[in-house]
Amino acid sequence: MFNDTLIRAARGEKTEHTPVWFMRQVGRSQPEYNKVKEKYSLIEITKQPELTAYLTATPVDNYNVDAAVLYKDIITPLAPIGIDVEIKSGVGPVIHNPIRTEKDVENLGELDPFKDLDYVYKAIQILTQEKLNVPLIGFCGAPFTVASYMIEGGPSKNYHRTKTMMYSNPKLWFKLMDKLVETSISYLTAQIKAGASVIQIFDSWGGALNKADYNFYLAPGMKKIINAVKAQNVPVILFGIGASHLATEWDKLGSDVLGLDWRMSINEARELGITKALQGNLDPALLLSDWSVIEERAKKIVEEGNRTGHIFNLGHGVFPEVDPDVLKRLTELVHTHSKGL
DSSP states (O other), X not given: OOOOHHHHHHTTOBOSSOOBOOTTOSSTTOHHHHHHHTXXXXXXXXXXXXXXXXXXXXXXXXXXXXXXXXXXXXXXXXXXXXXXXXXXXXXXXXXXXXXXXXXXXXXXXXXXXXXXXXXXXXXXXXXXXXXXXXXXXEEEEOHHXXXXXXXXXXXXXXXXXXXXXXXXXXHHHHHHHHHHHHHHHHHHHHHHHHTOOEEEEEOTTGGGSOHHHIXXXXXXXXXXXXXXXXXXXXXXXXXXXXXXXXXXXXXXXXXXXXXXXXXSOHHHHXXXXXXXXXXOOBOGGGGGSOHHHHHHHHHHHHHHHTTBSEEBOBXXXXXXXXXXXXXXHHHHHHHHHHHTO
16 A cells, blocks of 8 residues: 555645655665665666665665655756766765856757666656565755756855855846756656655755845756646655744745755744745754653654644755664654644
Protein backbone atom coordinates (compact mmCIF):
# COMPACT_ATOMS: atom_id res chain seq x y z
CA MET A 1 0.00 0.00 0.00
CA PHE A 2 1.39 3.40 -1.03
CA ASN A 3 2.08 5.79 1.86
CA ASP A 4 1.07 9.25 0.57
CA THR A 5 1.14 10.95 4.00
CA LEU A 6 3.88 13.39 2.99
CA ILE A 7 2.06 14.46 -0.17
CA ARG A 8 -1.15 15.12 1.77
CA ALA A 9 0.78 17.07 4.43
CA ALA A 10 2.40 19.12 1.65
CA ARG A 11 -1.10 20.00 0.46
CA GLY A 12 -1.88 21.34 3.94
CA GLU A 13 -4.14 18.44 4.96
CA LYS A 14 -4.45 16.91 8.41
CA THR A 15 -2.75 13.51 8.41
CA GLU A 16 -2.93 10.40 10.59
CA HIS A 17 0.64 11.03 11.70
CA THR A 18 3.27 13.67 10.99
CA PRO A 19 5.37 12.47 8.03
CA VAL A 20 9.16 12.41 8.40
CA TRP A 21 12.17 12.48 6.13
CA PHE A 22 15.70 13.77 6.70
CA MET A 23 17.82 15.88 4.41
CA ARG A 24 21.00 13.88 3.69
CA GLN A 25 19.32 10.72 4.95
CA VAL A 26 21.35 9.12 2.16
CA GLY A 27 24.96 9.78 3.09
CA ARG A 28 27.91 9.32 5.35
CA SER A 29 25.86 8.50 8.45
CA GLN A 30 24.89 5.22 6.75
CA PRO A 31 27.22 2.20 6.93
CA GLU A 32 25.81 0.96 3.59
CA TYR A 33 26.73 4.25 1.94
CA ASN A 34 30.24 4.30 3.40
CA LYS A 35 30.85 0.80 2.11
CA VAL A 36 29.85 1.85 -1.43
CA LYS A 37 31.96 5.04 -1.17
CA GLU A 38 35.06 2.95 -0.52
CA LYS A 39 34.79 1.85 -4.15
CA TYR A 40 33.03 4.68 -6.00
CA SER A 41 32.94 8.50 -6.00
CA LEU A 42 29.65 10.40 -5.76
CA ILE A 43 29.54 11.03 -9.50
CA GLU A 44 30.41 7.39 -10.26
CA ILE A 45 27.55 6.27 -7.99
CA THR A 46 25.00 8.55 -9.63
CA LYS A 47 25.89 7.16 -13.07
CA GLN A 48 24.88 3.64 -11.94
CA PRO A 49 21.07 3.59 -11.69
CA GLU A 50 20.82 0.33 -9.71
CA LEU A 51 23.37 1.54 -7.16
CA THR A 52 21.71 4.96 -6.89
CA ALA A 53 18.34 3.30 -6.36
CA TYR A 54 19.78 1.00 -3.69
CA LEU A 55 21.26 3.90 -1.69
CA THR A 56 18.15 6.06 -2.12
CA ALA A 57 15.84 3.32 -0.84
CA THR A 58 18.02 2.14 2.05
CA PRO A 59 17.03 4.91 4.54
CA VAL A 60 13.35 4.19 3.89
CA ASP A 61 13.92 0.56 4.80
CA ASN A 62 16.17 1.35 7.77
CA TYR A 63 14.35 4.30 9.36
CA ASN A 64 10.73 3.87 8.19
CA VAL A 65 10.67 7.47 6.90
CA ASP A 66 7.74 8.68 4.80
CA ALA A 67 9.73 9.69 1.71
CA ALA A 68 12.88 8.89 -0.21
CA VAL A 69 15.10 11.61 -1.63
CA LEU A 70 17.00 10.89 -4.83
CA TYR A 71 20.74 10.46 -4.32
CA LYS A 72 22.48 13.04 -6.47
CA ASP A 73 24.04 16.50 -6.20
CA ILE A 74 22.66 19.90 -7.17
CA ILE A 75 25.48 20.26 -9.72
CA THR A 76 24.33 17.17 -11.68
CA PRO A 77 22.84 19.13 -14.65
CA LEU A 78 25.87 21.41 -15.05
CA ALA A 79 28.29 19.14 -16.93
CA PRO A 80 25.84 18.53 -19.80
CA ILE A 81 25.49 22.27 -20.45
CA GLY A 82 29.26 22.78 -20.61
CA ILE A 83 30.48 23.31 -17.06
CA ASP A 84 33.71 21.50 -16.17
CA VAL A 85 32.84 20.44 -12.62
CA GLU A 86 34.22 17.93 -10.18
CA ILE A 87 33.36 17.16 -6.57
CA LYS A 88 36.48 17.33 -4.44
CA SER A 89 36.48 15.41 -1.18
CA GLY A 90 36.33 17.78 1.79
CA VAL A 91 35.69 20.78 -0.50
CA GLY A 92 32.54 20.21 -2.55
CA PRO A 93 31.81 21.20 -6.17
CA VAL A 94 34.78 22.81 -7.93
CA ILE A 95 34.26 24.55 -11.30
CA HIS A 96 37.27 24.66 -13.62
CA ASN A 97 35.70 27.03 -16.17
CA PRO A 98 33.85 29.59 -14.00
CA ILE A 99 31.32 31.98 -15.52
CA ARG A 100 32.75 35.52 -15.67
CA THR A 101 31.69 37.05 -19.01
CA GLU A 102 28.74 37.30 -21.37
CA LYS A 103 30.49 34.93 -23.77
CA ASP A 104 30.80 32.37 -20.97
CA VAL A 105 27.01 32.42 -20.56
CA GLU A 106 26.40 32.34 -24.32
CA ASN A 107 28.62 29.26 -24.58
CA LEU A 108 26.39 27.28 -22.21
CA GLY A 109 24.45 24.57 -23.99
CA GLU A 110 20.88 23.29 -23.73
CA LEU A 111 20.01 20.45 -21.39
CA ASP A 112 18.47 17.42 -23.11
CA PRO A 113 17.59 15.65 -19.86
CA PHE A 114 16.61 12.16 -21.01
CA LYS A 115 19.66 12.02 -23.27
CA ASP A 116 22.24 13.82 -21.14
CA LEU A 117 21.15 12.43 -17.76
CA ASP A 118 19.51 9.16 -18.70
CA TYR A 119 21.06 7.45 -15.65
CA VAL A 120 19.21 9.82 -13.30
CA TYR A 121 15.85 8.98 -14.81
CA LYS A 122 16.56 5.25 -14.95
CA ALA A 123 17.25 5.37 -11.20
CA ILE A 124 13.95 7.20 -10.63
CA GLN A 125 12.07 4.59 -12.64
CA ILE A 126 13.65 1.71 -10.72
CA LEU A 127 12.74 3.39 -7.44
CA THR A 128 9.16 4.31 -8.24
CA GLN A 129 8.28 1.17 -10.17
CA GLU A 130 10.11 -1.48 -8.14
CA LYS A 131 11.38 -0.35 -4.75
CA LEU A 132 9.36 2.36 -2.99
CA ASN A 133 5.97 2.52 -1.29
CA VAL A 134 6.56 6.19 -0.34
CA PRO A 135 6.95 9.34 -2.46
CA LEU A 136 10.27 10.01 -4.15
CA ILE A 137 11.53 13.58 -3.71
CA GLY A 138 13.36 14.97 -6.70
CA PHE A 139 15.22 18.25 -6.46
CA CYS A 140 17.34 20.97 -7.97
CA GLY A 141 19.49 23.78 -6.72
CA ALA A 142 17.93 27.25 -6.99
CA PRO A 143 19.47 29.56 -9.61
CA PHE A 144 21.30 31.76 -7.08
CA THR A 145 22.83 28.78 -5.29
CA VAL A 146 23.92 27.10 -8.52
CA ALA A 147 25.15 30.40 -9.98
CA SER A 148 27.28 31.03 -6.90
CA TYR A 149 29.24 27.82 -7.58
CA MET A 150 29.50 28.63 -11.29
CA ILE A 151 30.76 32.18 -10.72
CA GLU A 152 32.94 31.67 -7.64
CA GLY A 153 34.45 28.47 -9.01
CA GLY A 154 33.47 26.53 -5.90
CA PRO A 155 32.03 26.95 -2.41
CA SER A 156 32.17 30.47 -0.98
CA LYS A 157 31.55 32.10 2.38
CA ASN A 158 30.88 35.61 1.11
CA TYR A 159 29.79 35.29 -2.58
CA HIS A 160 31.78 38.38 -3.51
CA ARG A 161 32.18 37.53 -7.21
CA THR A 162 28.52 36.48 -7.45
CA LYS A 163 27.21 39.64 -5.86
CA THR A 164 29.58 41.79 -7.88
CA MET A 165 28.17 40.38 -11.12
CA MET A 166 24.63 40.78 -9.83
CA TYR A 167 25.05 44.41 -8.77
CA SER A 168 27.50 45.59 -11.44
CA ASN A 169 26.25 43.78 -14.51
CA PRO A 170 22.52 43.04 -14.11
CA LYS A 171 22.16 42.36 -17.84
CA LEU A 172 24.67 39.51 -17.60
CA TRP A 173 23.16 38.35 -14.32
CA PHE A 174 19.66 38.01 -15.73
CA LYS A 175 21.03 36.28 -18.83
CA LEU A 176 22.59 33.66 -16.55
CA MET A 177 19.40 33.45 -14.46
CA ASP A 178 17.32 32.83 -17.59
CA LYS A 179 19.64 29.98 -18.58
CA LEU A 180 19.51 28.39 -15.13
CA VAL A 181 15.73 28.77 -14.86
CA GLU A 182 15.30 27.10 -18.25
CA THR A 183 17.72 24.30 -17.27
CA SER A 184 16.01 23.78 -13.91
CA ILE A 185 12.54 23.50 -15.45
CA SER A 186 13.74 20.99 -18.03
CA TYR A 187 15.59 18.97 -15.37
CA LEU A 188 12.68 18.90 -12.89
CA THR A 189 10.05 18.19 -15.54
CA ALA A 190 11.98 15.11 -16.59
CA GLN A 191 12.28 13.97 -12.96
CA ILE A 192 8.50 14.24 -12.60
CA LYS A 193 7.88 12.39 -15.87
CA ALA A 194 10.19 9.62 -14.66
CA GLY A 195 8.23 9.25 -11.41
CA ALA A 196 9.24 11.83 -8.78
CA SER A 197 6.09 12.92 -6.93
CA VAL A 198 7.49 15.80 -4.82
CA ILE A 199 10.12 18.41 -5.70
CA GLN A 200 12.37 20.32 -3.33
CA ILE A 201 14.23 23.42 -4.48
CA PHE A 202 17.39 24.01 -2.47
CA ASP A 203 18.05 27.74 -2.28
CA SER A 204 20.87 26.95 0.10
CA TRP A 205 22.66 30.27 -0.20
CA GLY A 206 19.72 32.57 -1.02
CA GLY A 207 19.80 33.84 2.56
CA ALA A 208 22.96 35.77 1.66
CA LEU A 209 20.72 38.45 0.12
CA ASN A 210 18.39 40.96 1.75
CA LYS A 211 14.67 41.10 0.96
CA ALA A 212 14.84 43.82 -1.68
CA ASP A 213 17.68 42.19 -3.61
CA TYR A 214 16.12 38.74 -3.44
CA ASN A 215 12.84 40.10 -4.77
CA PHE A 216 14.49 41.94 -7.64
CA TYR A 217 17.28 39.60 -8.72
CA LEU A 218 15.91 36.16 -7.88
CA ALA A 219 12.17 36.05 -7.21
CA PRO A 220 11.03 36.26 -10.88
CA GLY A 221 13.07 33.20 -11.85
CA MET A 222 12.02 31.28 -8.74
CA LYS A 223 8.35 31.89 -9.50
CA LYS A 224 8.82 30.51 -13.03
CA ILE A 225 10.38 27.29 -11.75
CA ILE A 226 7.80 26.80 -9.00
CA ASN A 227 4.88 27.48 -11.37
CA ALA A 228 6.27 25.04 -13.95
CA VAL A 229 6.42 22.25 -11.35
CA LYS A 230 3.02 23.04 -9.84
CA ALA A 231 1.49 22.95 -13.33
CA GLN A 232 2.31 19.23 -13.30
CA ASN A 233 0.32 18.76 -10.08
CA VAL A 234 3.40 18.01 -8.00
CA PRO A 235 3.95 19.76 -4.65
CA VAL A 236 7.01 21.98 -4.30
CA ILE A 237 9.10 22.48 -1.17
CA LEU A 238 11.37 25.55 -0.95
CA PHE A 239 14.26 25.34 1.48
CA GLY A 240 17.29 27.43 2.41
CA ILE A 241 19.71 28.01 5.28
CA GLY A 242 19.95 31.23 7.26
CA ALA A 243 17.00 32.68 5.39
CA SER A 244 14.52 33.39 8.18
CA HIS A 245 14.55 37.09 7.19
CA LEU A 246 13.18 35.99 3.79
CA ALA A 247 10.36 33.80 5.14
CA THR A 248 7.56 36.22 4.22
CA GLU A 249 9.12 36.84 0.78
CA TRP A 250 9.52 33.13 0.08
CA ASP A 251 5.92 32.65 1.18
CA LYS A 252 4.89 34.74 -1.83
CA LEU A 253 6.79 32.67 -4.39
CA GLY A 254 4.06 30.04 -4.68
CA SER A 255 5.62 26.88 -3.23
CA ASP A 256 3.32 24.44 -1.43
CA VAL A 257 5.73 23.97 1.47
CA LEU A 258 8.20 26.29 3.15
CA GLY A 259 11.19 24.53 4.70
CA LEU A 260 12.49 26.13 7.90
CA ASP A 261 15.93 25.81 9.39
CA TRP A 262 16.27 25.78 13.19
CA ARG A 263 16.47 29.58 13.49
CA MET A 264 12.71 30.07 13.16
CA SER A 265 10.10 27.94 14.92
CA ILE A 266 6.86 26.76 13.36
CA ASN A 267 4.92 29.00 15.73
CA GLU A 268 7.03 32.01 14.74
CA ALA A 269 6.35 31.32 11.06
CA ARG A 270 2.62 31.08 11.73
CA GLU A 271 2.74 34.36 13.67
CA LEU A 272 4.14 36.00 10.52
CA GLY A 273 0.97 34.98 8.72
CA ILE A 274 2.43 32.01 6.82
CA THR A 275 -0.44 29.56 6.39
CA LYS A 276 1.01 27.06 3.90
CA ALA A 277 2.53 23.73 4.90
CA LEU A 278 5.82 23.91 6.78
CA GLN A 279 8.77 21.53 6.87
CA GLY A 280 11.30 21.19 9.66
CA ASN A 281 13.04 21.92 11.80
CA LEU A 282 15.14 20.17 14.46
CA ASP A 283 18.70 21.49 14.72
CA PRO A 284 20.79 18.60 13.31
CA ALA A 285 23.42 19.19 16.01
CA LEU A 286 20.85 17.96 18.55
CA LEU A 287 21.14 14.47 17.05
CA LEU A 288 24.51 14.20 18.80
CA SER A 289 22.91 15.01 22.18
CA ASP A 290 21.38 12.75 24.83
CA TRP A 291 18.11 11.15 23.78
CA SER A 292 16.18 13.02 26.47
CA VAL A 293 17.16 16.33 24.84
CA ILE A 294 16.27 15.11 21.34
CA GLU A 295 12.93 13.79 22.56
CA GLU A 296 11.96 17.03 24.29
CA ARG A 297 12.84 19.21 21.30
CA ALA A 298 11.26 16.89 18.73
CA LYS A 299 7.99 16.62 20.66
CA LYS A 300 7.75 20.42 20.82
CA ILE A 301 8.15 20.70 17.03
CA VAL A 302 5.57 17.95 16.45
CA GLU A 303 3.12 19.70 18.76
CA GLU A 304 3.60 23.04 17.00
CA GLY A 305 2.99 21.33 13.66
CA ASN A 306 -0.16 19.76 15.11
CA ARG A 307 -0.31 17.07 12.41
CA THR A 308 -1.72 19.60 9.93
CA GLY A 309 0.37 20.81 7.00
CA HIS A 310 3.58 19.78 8.73
CA ILE A 311 6.46 17.59 7.51
CA PHE A 312 9.03 16.79 10.18
CA ASN A 313 12.64 17.22 9.10
CA LEU A 314 15.89 18.68 10.33
CA GLY A 315 16.85 22.32 9.89
CA HIS A 316 19.66 21.10 7.61
CA GLY A 317 21.27 17.79 6.66
CA VAL A 318 22.26 14.80 8.77
CA PHE A 319 25.86 14.93 10.01
CA PRO A 320 28.18 12.00 9.19
CA GLU A 321 28.69 11.43 12.94
CA VAL A 322 25.00 10.74 13.61
CA ASP A 323 24.11 7.22 14.77
CA PRO A 324 21.61 5.69 12.30
CA ASP A 325 19.71 4.20 15.26
CA VAL A 326 18.96 7.75 16.45
CA LEU A 327 17.27 8.53 13.13
CA LYS A 328 15.19 5.36 13.36
CA ARG A 329 14.22 6.15 16.94
CA LEU A 330 13.40 9.77 16.06
CA THR A 331 11.15 8.71 13.18
CA GLU A 332 9.26 6.37 15.49
CA LEU A 333 8.94 9.11 18.12
CA VAL A 334 7.47 11.60 15.62
CA HIS A 335 5.03 9.02 14.25
CA THR A 336 3.91 7.88 17.70
CA HIS A 337 3.73 11.29 19.38
CA SER A 338 1.88 12.93 16.49
CA LYS A 339 -0.80 10.20 16.45
CA GLY A 340 -1.80 11.29 19.94
CA LEU A 341 -2.45 14.91 18.97
